[in-house]
Amino acid sequence: MHAPPTDLPALPPQQSGAPYRNPEPSTGPTDQPSGPAWWMWALVSGLFLLYATLSLRIHEQLGSHSFDLAIFEQAVRSYAEGHLPVSEVKGAGFPVLGDHFSPILALLAPLYWLAPSARTLLMAQAGLIAVSVLPLTLWARRTLGSPAAAMIGLCYGLSWGIANAAAFDFHEWVFAVPLLACSLSALGSGRLRAAACWAVPLVLVKEDLGLTVAVIGLVIAWRAGRGGRRAGIALAVAGAACTALAMLVVLPALNPNGSYFYASFLGGGSGAGGGGGFGALLYKLTIGLVTPDTKVTTLMMVFAPTLFLALRSPLVLVAVPSLVWRGVSDYWPHWTTGYHYSLTLMPIVFAALIDALGRRGTSPAGLRRALVGIAGVCLLLLPVYAVGRMAKAEFWRDDxxxxxxxxxxxxxxxxxxxxxxxxxxxxxxxxxxxxxxxxxxxxxxxxxxxxxxxxxxxxxxxxxxxxxxxxxxxxxxxxxxxxxxxxxxxxxxxxxxxx
Known part of the structure; x- marks a missing residue:
């Protein structure tokens, strides 16, 4: 573990010489109040009720699973009972920290003391998703104005990646959602020290997120210029080192088989360029990233909720580690839009959207057109994915x-x-x-x-x-x-x- 950098300057967005500038937008007022408005709390509360209802109803109808809800509940129950997490579902006395490095789950132990149930995890997940709307809407209000912030916050909260995750059990990645939203909102606002501090705890969420921290560090170094470049690079090195330490040392040491199990998903066994070695790796990092077609469809769907405007912002680079490991994986659910695998991508692409729209040159008319398009995509996708289940009569009918x-x-x-x-x-x-x-x-x-x-x-x-x-x-x-x-x-x- 490395302490978060403390020498990062909060570089003013207009300072000359910064390689990456986030100038004051010309599309909305900048004299907005600093605290959350009433409608933000209403939006957070509404989304919490929506996703809590969705996940709890699925659970009550026997729609939840041993993999993964029961595994995580057994891990949290272990922490609540005062010992390291084990899961009988994974195997007799199986140490969960030998499967994935997610010690942040211990934060749920006090809630589990009060209500020892799988419902506690589902409610916590709904709350963590909902609260991630706040930093994004606060940033959007400062740069784009309240109406635009409300629209972006709603479309983010109803995006398919978040909806699918809320409807499919519980996962440790949900802790990363508010952390990413806070870190990227701070980064886009020029508060680089805060961006780094919010990013550091991601290494406790899951072993792969250290690479995401590394990219955030590189973007901070790019954004800060000469004054804060060393601190940004230090954060990048620390993030990559945490991932290497977890995958190469901690997880193999705790896993009963003495290895990091999920490395086998990246082994090249199912690719057309199989056979192992450098050739297989090269294939996976090129042609393998876009074949089969499902990978391209998923990639398009990740950016579709933002009308692909997120691609105009350097913040979108933070999504690269997640997109790459999913693309090179041999495990087909990683390629699809189902399950929970796009959960952590949604705060990244919507943060990149706010950054892109906040750049000088976006006219008020252009902003309105963009928001109408984004809302249209949201409405188009809403019935297709998890939230659409709530519109069916059988969802509310007791089984x-x-x-x-x-x-x-x-x-x-x-x-x-x-x-x-x-x-x-x-x-x-x-x-x-x-x-x-x-x-x-x-x-x-x-x-x-x-x-x-x-x-x-x-x-x-x-x-x-x-x-x-x-x-x-x-x-x-x-x-x-x-x-x-x-x-x-x-x-x-x-x-x-x-x-």
Missing amino acids: PRAVVAQHLMARIPDGATVQASDALVPHLANRTSVSLFGWPESRPEPQWIMVDTRVAPDKRWPLSLRDESISLAQARSRGYKSVAQRDGFVLLNRPDRRS
């Missing part, structure tokens, strides 16, 4: 099977060892030692087994229907007895196991 599942899970005693289906695991993680049924690394011979046999084929994981039936039959042959069987849910207990 009788979910009620049955909760009733049967209540029969499992606190502290018991359990194996359960993917969607049931998050509902048991707060009070049992639960792992995934059919997962080879799960703790063997649990006291209880609960399986949902009516999972749709496209959502069934990790076992097919046939394999699941075989596994249940094998469990019964080992002495597990049926406690209940209702609406497709099967609850088994082994009488000779202490419960």
